[in-house]
Amino acid sequence: MDETELCPSSTANLFKISVPLIAASCLLWLAAPAYAWLAAFAVTLGLGYGLRFAPMPAMLIEQFRVQHPGAILGIFFMASGVAAVLGPPLPGPVLDVTGGHAWGIGFALAIGVLGFLAVAPLRLACEELACKGSASSGLRRSD
Numbered sequence: 001m002d003e004t005e006l007c008p009s010s011t012a013n014l015f016k017i018s019v020p021l022i023a024a025s026c027l028l029w030l031a032a033p034a035y036a037w038l039a040a041f042a043v044t045l046g047l048g049y050g051l052r053f054a055p056m057p058a059m060l061i062e063q064f065r066v067q068h069p070g071a072i073l074g075i076f077f078m079a080s081g082v083a084a085v086l087g088p089p090l091p092g093p094v095l096d097v098t099g100g101h102a103w104g105i106g107f108a109l110a111i112g113v114l115g116f117l118a119v120a121p122l123r124l125a126c127e128e129l130a131c132k133g134s135a136s137s138g139l140r141r142s143d
Helices: 011-030 036-052 056-064 069-086 091-098 102-119 130-132
Strands: none
Touching: 011 036, 011 056, 036 091, 056 069, 091 102
């Protein structure tokens, strides 16, 4: 196996699965004709966020290779907190103007698709120990 090959279970792959899953949940929300569809939306969104946030620290550390990982993790999670505070009130005026949720959901779906396009090219190499079965365990990054 070449040293830049990826492991099938790498953090990048989990992250790449999570982003379109979150976008797909918006489709369920948009098309929800009944309560059961909203429940499916909630389950899909929860699964997507779980798959996104669980590998996030490993992704950030592997991608940015910082000496002080607490700094990059702090910046990321602070930005996520700001988004969580500012995001929910923003669709309110759109709802008032349009009279429905479709534009707000469509915007969330569009952002999800753009997010996937942004992370699709990510290629993070796995640990040599897991991929090659060797005694060393350094991370290698493919360029």
